[in-house]
Amino acid sequence: MPDDTSGVTDGGRTTVQPGSLRSRLGDLLPGALTAVSAVVALALLVPLVWVVVQATQLDAARALDFFLRPDTLGIAVNSVILVAAVTLGSVLVGVPLAFLTVQTDLPFRRFWTVVAALPLVVPSYIGAFAFASLVGPRSSFYGLLGTAVVLTLFSYPYVFLTTRASLRSFDGTVVEAARTLGEDRLTAFRRVTLPQVWPGVAAGSLLVALYTLSDFGTPMILQYDVFTRAIYLEFKVNNLGFAALLSLVLLGFTLVILAGESRLGTSAEGAHVSSGSRRAGRLELGVWKWPALGFCGLVAVLGLVVPLGTLVSWLFRAEPGYAAGGYAFRPEYVWNSLSVAGAAAAVAVLVGIPVAYLAARGDGLLASLPERATYIGYATPGVVMGLSLIFFGLNVAGALYGTVGILVFAYVARFVPQAVGIIQSSILQVDPEHDEAARSMGDGPLQSFRRTMLPQVTPGVLAGGALVFLTTMKELPATLMLRPFGFETFVTYIWKVQEAGYYGQAAVPALVLVLVSALSMAVILSRERYDVT
Amino acid sequence: MSRNVRPNAREDAAAGSGGAGAAEPGDGMLELDGVTRSFGPETAVENFSLSVSEGELLTLLGPSGCGKTTTLRLIAGLDEPTGGSVSVAGEVVAADGAFVAPEDRDVGLVFQDFALFPHLTVAENVAFALEDWPAEQRTARVDELLELVEMTDHRGKSPSQLSGGQQQRVALARSLAPEPDIILLDEPFSNLDVRLRVEMREEVRDILKRTGVTAVSVTHDQEEALSISDRVAIMNNGRLEQVGQPEVVFENPRSRFVASFLGRASFLTGRVRGGTVETELGTLPTDRFNGPVEAYDGAEIDVLARPDDLQATPTTDASADGQVVHRQYNGPNFVYRVELQGGDVVRCLHNHVETFEHCQPVSVDIVADHPLAWYPAE
Numbered sequence: 001m002p003d004d005t006s007g008v009t010d011g012g013r014t015t016v017q018p019g020s021l022r023s024r025l026g027d028l029l030p031g032a033l034t035a036v037s038a039v040v041a042l043a044l045l046v047p048l049v050w051v052v053v054q055a056t057q058l059d060a061a062r063a064l065d066f067f068l069r070p071d072t073l074g075i076a077v078n079s080v081i082l083v084a085a086v087t088l089g090s091v092l093v094g095v096p097l098a099f100l101t102v103q104t105d106l107p108f109r110r111f112w113t114v115v116a117a118l119p120l121v122v123p124s125y126i127g128a129f130a131f132a133s134l135v136g137p138r139s140s141f142y143g144l145l146g147t148a149v150v151l152t153l154f155s156y157p158y159v160f161l162t163t164r165a166s167l168r169s170f171d172g173t174v175v176e177a178a179r180t181l182g183e184d185r186l187t188a189f190r191r192v193t194l195p196q197v198w199p200g201v202a203a204g205s206l207l208v209a210l211y212t213l214s215d216f217g218t219p220m221i222l223q224y225d226v227f228t229r230a231i232y233l234e235f236k237v238n239n240l241g242f243a244a245l246l247s248l249v250l251l252g253f254t255l256v257i258l259a260g261e262s263r264l265g266t267s268a269e270g271a272h273v274s275s276g277s278r279r280a281g282r283l284e285l286g287v288w289k290w291p292a293l294g295f296c297g298l299v300a301v302l303g304l305v306v307p308l309g310t311l312v313s314w315l316f317r318a319e320p321g322y323a324a325g326g327y328a329f330r331p332e333y334v335w336n337s338l339s340v341a342g343a344a345a346a347v348a349v350l351v352g353i354p355v356a357y358l359a360a361r362g363d364g365l366l367a368s369l370p371e372r373a374t375y376i377g378y379a380t381p382g383v384v385m386g387l388s389l390i391f392f393g394l395n396v397a398g399a400l401y402g403t404v405g406i407l408v409f410a411y412v413a414r415f416v417p418q419a420v421g422i423i424q425s426s427i428l429q430v431d432p433e434h435d436e437a438a439r440s441m442g443d444g445p446l447q448s449f450r451r452t453m454l455p456q457v458t459p460g461v462l463a464g465g466a467l468v469f470l471t472t473m474k475e476l477p478a479t480l481m482l483r484p485f486g487f488e489t490f491v492t493y494i495w496k497v498q499e500a501g502y503y504g505q506a507a508v509p510a511l512v513l514v515l516v517s518a519l520s521m522a523v524i525l526s527r528e529r530y531d532v533t
Numbered sequence: 534m535s536r537n538v539r540p541n542a543r544e545d546a547a548a549g550s551g552g553a554g555a556a557e558p559g560d561g562m563l564e565l566d567g568v569t570r571s572f573g574p575e576t577a578v579e580n581f582s583l584s585v586s587e588g589e590l591l592t593l594l595g596p597s598g599c600g601k602t603t604t605l606r607l608i609a610g611l612d613e614p615t616g617g618s619v620s621v622a623g624e625v626v627a628a629d630g631a632f633v634a635p636e637d638r639d640v641g642l643v644f645q646d647f648a649l650f651p652h653l654t655v656a657e658n659v660a661f662a663l664e665d666w667p668a669e670q671r672t673a674r675v676d677e678l679l680e681l682v683e684m685t686d687h688r689g690k691s692p693s694q695l696s697g698g699q700q701q702r703v704a705l706a707r708s709l710a711p712e713p714d715i716i717l718l719d720e721p722f723s724n725l726d727v728r729l730r731v732e733m734r735e736e737v738r739d740i741l742k743r744t745g746v747t748a749v750s751v752t753h754d755q756e757e758a759l760s761i762s763d764r765v766a767i768m769n770n771g772r773l774e775q776v777g778q779p780e781v782v783f784e785n786p787r788s789r790f791v792a793s794f795l796g797r798a799s800f801l802t803g804r805v806r807g808g809t810v811e812t813e814l815g816t817l818p819t820d821r822f823n824g825p826v827e828a829y830d831g832a833e834i835d836v837l838a839r840p841d842d843l844q845a846t847p848t849t850d851a852s853a854d855g856q857v858v859h860r861q862y863n864g865p866n867f868v869y870r871v872e873l874q875g876g877d878v879v880r881c882l883h884n885h886v887e888t889f890e891h892c893q894p895v896s897v898d899i900v901a902d903h904p905l906a907w908y909p910a911e
Contacts, residue, residue: 173648176611179635180642181662182711188636191661195652 033362036354037370044377044413050391051247051384058241066245071230076249079213079226082148086212087205089152093299094159095201100292102167104283112296113164117525119303120157121518123474125217126510127154129494130310132221133503147224153303155211159204166200185283199264206261213253214381216477221498227253228383228477235387235481244391247384254379308514314507329493329505337473337489340404344411345419345469349461351412352419357449359420360427374420377413385410386481402484410478415471419464426460427453463523470520474513562587562622562747563608563715569616570603577603579771580617585715585749590741591776592750594758595768596794601751604768605717608749609642610635622714641708645720647700649692655679655703656688662711678706681740697725698733705737709744716741718750722757734761755795759783767791785823785906792837792906797868799843799879800835802910810907812836813875814843814854814897823904833910840868840882842901845889853894860891871897 058066066072100106101113119127128150135141141149170193178188216228223229227250234243285292359371377385389410393401400406430453438448476491483492490509497505561584570578578600585591593601606612608619610626610633618628621640626633649658656675663671679685682702692700701721708716721737722730738761741748752758758765759779766776767790775787786792789800803812805826810817819826826834845857858878859870867883881897889895899905 171646171648173644173646174650176609176635177642177644177648177650177707178661179611180609180638180640181707182636183662184634184636192650196650 033354033358034366037358040351040355041370041373044374044416047385047388047392047409047413048251048376048380050395051244051251051388053395054240054391055244055248058245062241063245066242071225072246072249075225075227075230075246076253078144078224079250079253081144082151082219082224082226083209083212085144085148086151086155087209089148090156090159090208091201091205093152093156094204095163097156097160097296097299098163098167100296102164104285104292105289106285106292106296107289112300115300115304116160116296117157117521118518119154119299120161121521122154122303122307122514123217123476123517124151124154124215125221125476126311126494126513127307128218128221129498129503129506129510130307133314134306134310142223144224146222147219147226150218150222151212151215153299155208156299156303158207158211159201162200162204162207163197164200166197170196202264203261206257206264209257210254210261210379213250213257214379214383216381216383217495228381231383231387232477232481235383235390240387240391243387247387250381250384254381258379308511311507311510311514314504317504329509330488333488333490333493333509336487337491340407340411340489341469341472343404343408344415344472345465347408347412348416348419348468349423349465352416352423352464353461355416356420356423357427357453360424361432371420371424374417378415378417380414382414382475382477383481385414386478389478389482404484404487407479407482407484407487410482411468411472411475414475414478415468418467418471419461422460422464422467423457426457430456463526467520467523470516470523473516561585562589563749564620565604565608565617566620567617568604568607568614568619570600570607570612571615577771578607578614581768581771581773582617583766583773583776585747587747588745590738590748590750590761590763591766592752592758592762592764593766593768594752594755594794595774597753599768600771601753601768602719603771605642605719605749605751608715609640609717610638611642639711639714641711641713641716643701643704643708643716643718643721646724647692647704649700649703649707651692653691654688655684655690655692655695658692658703659706659710661707674710678710681709681743682706698729701725701733701737705740709740709746713746715747715749718748720752721750722752722754730757737761759795767794769794784903786837789835789908792908796839797880799838799840799877800908801838801877801879802875803834803836803907805829805832805834810834810836812899813873813877814899817899817905821905823906826907829909834907835910837906837908838879838899838901840880842899842905843879843881844898844900845869845871845881845883845895846898847889847893848896850894852896854897855895857889857891857893857895860889869895871895873897 055063097112097116101109101116106112128146131141131146131150135146139146174192174196175188178192179185183191213226214228216232219226219229220232227246231243231246231250234240234246355370355374358367362368380388389406390401393406397406400409434452434456435448438452439445443451474491476495479489479491480495483489488496490513494506494509494513497503563583563585565581565583568578568581569576581600581604583591593604595601603612607614607627608621613632614627619626621638624633625631626638650661653661656679659675659678660671663674666674675688676685679688682705684699684702684706687695687699687703692703695703701724718737722733725733734757750758750761762779764777765779765782767774767782769790775782775791777785782791783795786795786798789798792798801812801814803810805819807830808819808827810819810822810826822836853874855871855873857869858872861868861870862885864885866885867887867889869881869883869889870878871881872878879897883889
């Protein structure tokens with residue numbers, strides 16, 4: 001589940017604080033930093049160009065044929081329906097849970113808060129895998145229903161967390177103000193609470209929409225024809241032109257959602273006026289406590305108990321299809337996963353530091369451009385990233401094609417913003433005067449960076465690296481498409497036994513991935529404002 | 534504190550607009566009768582009785598944690614008393630079992646941090662409570678209030694674009710808009726910087742007086758309370774210590790607590806003998822004192838001496854009452870701390886040109902031209 005940590009990092013970034021150093025940065029580090037950052041940004045973008053190139057190589061008649069065939073329209077309609085269904089479902093599950101855990105006297109609120117956030121640690125393809133094995137083949141669960149249910153269950157926590165954050169930052173005294181101005185509880189909620197909490201709900205919804213659009217594993221396993229699945233299938237039959245065209249359309253849809261997100265970003269900013277943090281009294285649920293508990297329990301059962309219970313049950317079943325057979329798990333897969341993830345993390349941190357430093361301390365648009373540019377790779381669905389790098393390998397860098405190098409490149413291109421985001425916010429927390437103090441005592445710019453900045457941002461750098469490492473561990477589509485022949489990781493192994501139906505063999509690696517995923521969530525939650533305790 | 538309360542203090546008679554405590558139900562716009570609020574074993578407000586008459590501006594003054602904000606929330610209906618009753622405009626809004634919700638009381642509240650609605654403009658904030666009014670009247674009322682608080686030019690702005698003082702004006706206008714019987718102000722000036730604070734005090738008092746609304750304000754700043762209020766109610770530990778006009782309360786603090794809280798108070802040991810009180814700084818006739826000091830013949834008392842009641846004069850060691858132990862320069866004046874030979878420490882206020890050195894022997898005179906307050910010795 002490559003994207004499952006997306007905008008959470010993004011959303012937590014703080015704005016640049018003014019420091020007198022900023023104005024002088026241009027003189028002090030002439031070009032070097034900017035050049036490095038620009039090269040990084042360009043390198044991350046070049047592959048995408050090849051999707052466009054590949055698409056234009058298709059002759060006009062075939063291209064027209066592509067756009068006119070019913071399949072294409074069907075895929076687009078399916079994708080829109082799925083995005084709408086999952087987003088709506090996530091709001092219907094996430095918002096009530098956030099409200100119950102923040103503003104009511106629900107029993108065991110802290111417990112439910114953690115439980116409600118936890119499904120995020122189940123990579124959605126693992127969840128889909130578990131549900132598919134439960135319902136058995138040829139169930140009506142396949143298709144839209146199953147895909148929408150599974151994606152909702154494992155992505156609603158985005159809405160839950162963002163709504164919760166805005167409910168918590170919401171100043172309860174305004175509700176009291178509304179009540180002294182003659183509004184009862186319900187009207188006060190409608191006129192005061194809702195308009196202020198809405199940006200949080202919308203932000204979470206857009207994350208869910210973005211995630212749903214780019215998710216690959218769930219529609220593959222549950223066989224629902226959306227863009228990601230269609231692109232992969234065209235790729236499998238070597239119909240690269242169609243795959244490229246589909247990718248472009250998918251990127252277009254992605255841009256629409258991103259545009260919504262950026263508009264939201266500006267309107268939600270500066271919405272806080274009061275520094276007061278006192279919260280109005282919690283709503284007493286009374287007898288409604290029981291349905292509320294039932295709702296929380298149902299979500300927990302579907303999102304946690306069922307998928308994890310299924311994985312655990314595989315450990316103990318010996319029927320054909322569960323027991324050993326087919327493919328044996330080999331220790332080298334673990335090594336393969338760890339080494340590519342480690343390499344991706346190291347490169348992402350090295351590349352991320354100059355970009356983050358420039359964005360945090362530099363001046364103007366030029367300084368923030370590389371940082372902004374890295375998000376393009378981030379928003380690119382893994383299938384499209386995989387495809388673009390295949391084109392890149394075929395057309396330009398033949399030597400890279402089918403190597404671990406191009407795989408690592410794909411991971412870095414996709415996940416470097418996670419590192420940049422965390423490193424940037426730790427740089428922003430460093431007082432610029434520390435640097436000025438060091439400079440006044442005779443340190444040069446680099447020396448000062450090494451002696452004042454680096455020691456203070458090291459925890460952030462490590463966290464950024466850890467996050468890239470953990471996210472890479474569970475990336476599915478680009479890994480499937482770009483891995484060298486015969487190169488198996490945790491994820492490709494799970495994919496292979498899933499396709500073959502040898503569930504039992506997937507249990508241990510799948511549980512390990514859930515653990516990895518949980519660790520990456522812990523990294524994010526420990527550094528961001530989404531306080532779940 | 535209670536054991537330091539002086540019997541038969543004069544101000545009870547002097548406080549024209551209602552004495553301390555004992556409120557008679559029904560005669561004021563706001564009546565608190567024996568109001569108590571406990572949180573488990575903690576009692577935030579205890580047996581609190583007060584009457585506020587129509588159009589009056591009363592300030593609840595006390596240190597933080599004395600229960601004054603809780604009292605305000607009980608009046609607003611944001612909290613429910615555990616005992617006693619609250620009446621607004623003759624209607625009981627909180628008493629045993631009966632409770633009127635905040636939205637059904639005609640009580641406005643200006644919050645300490647203003648609590649403006651960040652998603653609404655200035656004009657929309659002011660119009661918030663007027664939703665049911667016909668559009669024309671609503672617009673007229675909003676215009677009227679924006680004019681009153683001089684915010685007409687800012688009507689389209691969002692609260693985050695306003696300065697602290699402007700936010701306060703909007704908050705005030707918003708609360709006044711639905712024409713409440715009572716308006717409550719919770720530490721109204723604490724979120725403003727010092728200079729603005731003084732300016733807004735006059736401004737807010739002026740606005741309240743022009744609208745004729747009954748107002749209850751809460752503060753821990755004695756200067757603010759004394760300067761804006763018609764009457765001041767001093768609270769301590771959840772109890773009402775004293776209530777009265779600012780100058781009356783200031784001159785005749787009923788307890789040591791009130792005396793200390795309202796200004797830098799020093800106490801001078803004295804002994805009542807016949808028709809006089811003997812102190813280290815001289816013997817004074819009992820008629821210079823408040824209340825029946827003669828009744829304490831032979832007893833020791835503590836006389837309240839504020840810096841402006843005393844004057845120090847440089848002298849020789851032999852004739853000195855004490856020596857200067859500390860000097861505080863405030864710009865326009867000095868406050869000297871003098872340690873008397875008997876051990877009492879008093880403060881003397883002097884003009885900024887009267888410079889005494891540390892350890893300077895001085896004689897100290899009582900120059901107060903008002904009756905002195907006193908307390909039975911501890």
